Amino acid sequence: MNEGRGKSYLFDPPRNRRRIVRGLIALCLALLGLDAVLHRHAVHPWDDLFGFYGLYGFVACVVLVLLAKELRKLVMRDENYYRRGSRKSPPGQAPNPEDDDA
Numbered sequence: 001m002n003e004g005r006g007k008s009y010l011f012d013p014p015r016n017r018r019r020i021v022r023g024l025i026a027l028c029l030a031l032l033g034l035d036a037v038l039h040r041h042a043v044h045p046w047d048d049l050f051g052f053y054g055l056y057g058f059v060a061c062v063v064l065v066l067l068a069k070e071l072r073k074l075v076m077r078d079e080n081y082y083r084r085g086s087r088k089s090p091p092g093q094a095p096n097p098e099d100d101d102a
């Protein structure tokens with residue numbers, strides 16, 4: 001079954017990926033259905049809205065991703081950040097012969 005291709009992993013076959021996605025969709029729909037039937041003891045008026053916690057979680061995830069993209073711009077370094085100002089190579093990297101003056 002796996003001749004010549006190396007090790008096979010759980011998500012390699014498309015059938016397994018489809019099963020996981022369908023399972024997650026079914027779980028989300030089941031939780032949304034439970035939201036309609038179960039009574040919650042709401043503290044705030046918006047806690048009683050149908051699907052509030054699912055929407056809140058989705059919006060929170062989107063905001064985190066967008067903030068991370070902006071934070072990356074702030075902390076990102078150029079390619080040669082570790083080579084600048086030093087003739088030595090970073091640990092684990094072979095020395096570059098072009099850096100030598102002699």
